[in-house]
Amino acid sequence: MTKIQMKTPMVEMDGDEMTRILWQMIKDELILPYIDLKSEYYDLGLKKRDETNDRITVEAARAALKYGVAVKCATITPNADRVKEYNLKEMWKSPNGTIRAIMDGTVFRRPITVKGIEPNVRSWKKPITIARHAYGDVYKNAEMLVPGPGKAELVFTGEDGTQIRELIHEFDGPGVLQGMHNLDSSISSFAHSCFEFALDAKEDIWFAAKDTISKKYDHRFKDIFQEIYDSDYREKFEKAGIRYFYTLIDDAVARVMKSEGGFIWACKNYDGDVMSDMLSSAFGSLAMMTSVLVNPEGKFEYEAAHGTVQRHYYSYLKGEKTSTNSVATIFAWTGALRKRGQLDGIGELTAYADRMEKAVISTIESGKMTGDLALITNLKEVEKLDSEEFIKAVRSCYEALL
Ligand code: NAP
Numbered sequence: 001m002t003k004i005q006m007k008t009p010m011v012e013m014d015g016d017e018m019t020r021i022l023w024q025m026i027k028d029e030l031i032l033p034y035i036d037l038k039s040e041y042y043d044l045g046l047k048k049r050d051e052t053n054d055r056i057t058v059e060a061a062r063a064a065l066k067y068g069v070a071v072k073c074a075t076i077t078p079n080a081d082r083v084k085e086y087n088l089k090e091m092w093k094s095p096n097g098t099i100r101a102i103m104d105g106t107v108f109r110r111p112i113t114v115k116g117i118e119p120n121v122r123s124w125k126k127p128i129t130i131a132r133h134a135y136g137d138v139y140k141n142a143e144m145l146v147p148g149p150g151k152a153e154l155v156f157t158g159e160d161g162t163q164i165r166e167l168i169h170e171f172d173g174p175g176v177l178q179g180m181h182n183l184d185s186s187i188s189s190f191a192h193s194c195f196e197f198a199l200d201a202k203e204d205i206w207f208a209a210k211d212t213i214s215k216k217y218d219h220r221f222k223d224i225f226q227e228i229y230d231s232d233y234r235e236k237f238e239k240a241g242i243r244y245f246y247t248l249i250d251d252a253v254a255r256v257m258k259s260e261g262g263f264i265w266a267c268k269n270y271d272g273d274v275m276s277d278m279l280s281s282a283f284g285s286l287a288m289m290t291s292v293l294v295n296p297e298g299k300f301e302y303e304a305a306h307g308t309v310q311r312h313y314y315s316y317l318k319g320e321k322t323s324t325n326s327v328a329t330i331f332a333w334t335g336a337l338r339k340r341g342q343l344d345g346i347g348e349l350t351a352y353a354d355r356m357e358k359a360v361i362s363t364i365e366s367g368k369m370t371g372d373l374a375l376i377t378n379l380k381e382v383e384k385l386d387s388e389e390f391i392k393a394v395r396s397c398y399e400a401l402l
């Protein structure tokens with residue numbers, strides 16, 4: 001069999017722990033046998049990040065901007081424990097944070113739904129996609145411990161030296177302080193990505209924030225969304241039979257729980273981080289959630305929404321068999337390869353991605369699945385597979401579809 005040829009390389013960002021093990025298995029079993037893979041490889045494993053003083057992450061993000069399509073493995077965001085465990089020079093920042101800061105744009109997270117894994121929320125009939133703003137707020141903050149009594153102010157100094165001041169608090173004892181920012185340009189591109197994605201998916205889009213409390217910061221988000229919707233999208237939405245509305249974040253949360261699904265929920269950075277974990281576990285498993293960062297110039301970075309599955313990795317290191325779900329990581333690869341195929345006009349590559357995703361879904365629907373899904377499925381005949389067996393089962397299913 002001849003392998004599918006690629007024209008433009010895509011950026012491959014390797015990662016850490018159990019997902020790094022899955023990464024190699026997926027390549028060996030599901031990709032390299034069928035595709036003459038052209039990729040520019042960046043090792044974002046923690047060891048390499050430490051060796052390069054995290055330069056590798058910046059280089060990988062720049063390469064993603066250059067080539068337009070990237071696929072990323074889950075990576076460790078170091079905390080104090082990790083600094084000890086890996087003997088790190090520094091507590092390096094979250095690679096995802098670094099990549100998002102360089103690429104800008106919006107992260108869309110969508111659950112992979114299969115028959116036999118029903119959402120915990122009975123009313124949900126269709127997937128709910130979360131659009132998470134990927135720039136700023138608490139992820140680009142400045143914060144400090146307040147040592148004792150004193151006055152805290154927000155100060156903005158314009159280029160001409162003019163200052164605007166706002167009292168934050170008169171401290172009469174120790175406390176904490178945090179400063180955050182966002183940019184009109186980033187909020188606008190967030191709004192554009194959301195409206196474009198909604199038109200493409202032909203689904204309604206909701207945007208929610210807390211403008212009643214945050215009367216300037218969150219209100220600015222609300223206004224920018226509305227202005228862009230009115231000027232550029234209202235007609236297109238009416239034609240497509242979909243709608244946009246803004247509501248308070250607490251109202252959105254309540255409505256989501258009573259909805260049928262089948263819409264996109266646009267969230268500010270922190271809300272998106274938290275709510276996507278809630279949605280993915282309610283839809284079945286963290287391992288069934290895909291994630292794609294879409295930047296305003298139409299560059300894409302695909303990944304799984306879950307982390308490096310540390311607990312499984314420690315079992316793996318002890319020589320035990322793990323049953324780690326590789327579905328979201330496989331879909332990250334197929335998402336990236338499909339996009340590469342679409343951008344470069346390689347029909348075989350998009351067909352490969354469709355077929356591979358179908359193979360994954362059929363494998364699960366036939367009762368073959370990893371332990372996380374076996375625990376929650378309502379299928380009667382279930383065969384719980386280990387990490388490697390599952391990937392091999394997908395391969396057999398894929399071959400049967402050829
Ligand atoms: P995690 O890796 O997502 O895993 C949390 C738990 O969820 C696991 O212990 C496992 O439950 C279950 N789980 C997640 N993915 C699974 C899969 N593919 N198959 C089966 N079960 C799965 O989160 P974490 O343990 O909090 O974080 C581990 C590391 O990942 C941290 O260093 C964190 O910084 C990093 N992280 C990276 C990203 C990213 O790169 N995008 C995102 C989040 C976290 P059981 O143990 O009960 O089986």
Ligand code: MG
Binds near residue numbers: 273274277
């Ligand atoms: Mg999170």
